[in-house]
């Protein structure tokens with residue numbers, strides 16, 4: 001009786017295993033026959049009730065059947081797993097020989113290039129790079145620089161006044177005072193940074209641009225020293241001997257004051273829109289630090305001599321790369337930017 005049932009059980013199980021399409025179903029079948037309460041497990045457990053000789057005989061067949069089914073399950077599991085693998089392979093197929101997509105590679109903005117180059121040159125001459133706030137107060141932007149409230153020079157630096165009582169700084173010069181208040185001379189610094197002007201734009205003016213301020217203070221310091229440093233800077237920056245000139249000018253925070261001009265490299269001094277036809281391009285204001293500026297920085301004027309300058313970074317970039325319109329820098333035009 002048991003023998004017959006073992007045979008039918010074998011056939012039934014075999015068929016069911018064959019038909020199973022996935023691992024879930026296969027698992028169900030396994031449990032049905034070989035699980036804790038599985039049909040074959042039950043038979044194996046009931047063997048002990050049989051007389052010894054019969055028990056041995058049936059036991060052998062039942063155990064063989066158990067091993068047989070285990071092997072069948074194992075085989076079928078492999079078959080199903082292989083099928084699943086193939087299916088995912090087809091869906092997730094990857095052609096590793098296909099050429100890759102080239103990422104777009106950007107480049108540094110010309111103003112960044114120029115700023116870094118200038119910093120490098122001045123650092124090699126012992127200058128530290130210092131920064132100050134773009135939102136400035138009236139004292140540092142004007143009064144401390146010897147430009148009192150009703151002074152006509154304020155017109156020259158008209159700016160954007162903010163609701164919080166501050167203003168957008170019109171130049172990097174306020175950092176001279178901020179730095180001297182906290183650091184004793186001798187000192188050598190440059191101050192790169194953004195400045196703002198309330199003004200109409202044209203080929204050589206923007207309402208926002210970069211400046212680089214320079215300041216050197218020592219016991220003995222002169223215009224000759226300023227000229228030497230600036231000349232060395234031009235040589236290294238333009239990588240050739242460049243004609244430049246110091247022309248008398250007026251700034252409230254320096255005495256005497258100059259404007260530093262360089263022969264226009266866009267047109268080689270012939271005259272073009274970038275130099276307003278003069279052949280010269282004003283690239284900096286400069287001068288000897290005014291005693292009042294020392295005073296406002298808590299330094300005793302008679303103890304110190306200092307010179308300062310303020311370069312327009314865009315102007316320098318225009319000369320170096322022969323760019324004839326300042327508005328290109330912030331135009332976001334890739335045809336322009338890709339040239340650097």
Ligand code: DAH
Pocket residue numbers: 170171172173213214251253254284285286287288307308309310311
């Ligand atoms: N701050 C001036 C400007 O924005 C430029 C300048 C002139 C800076 C003379 C200086 C200086 O340090 O000495 O127009």
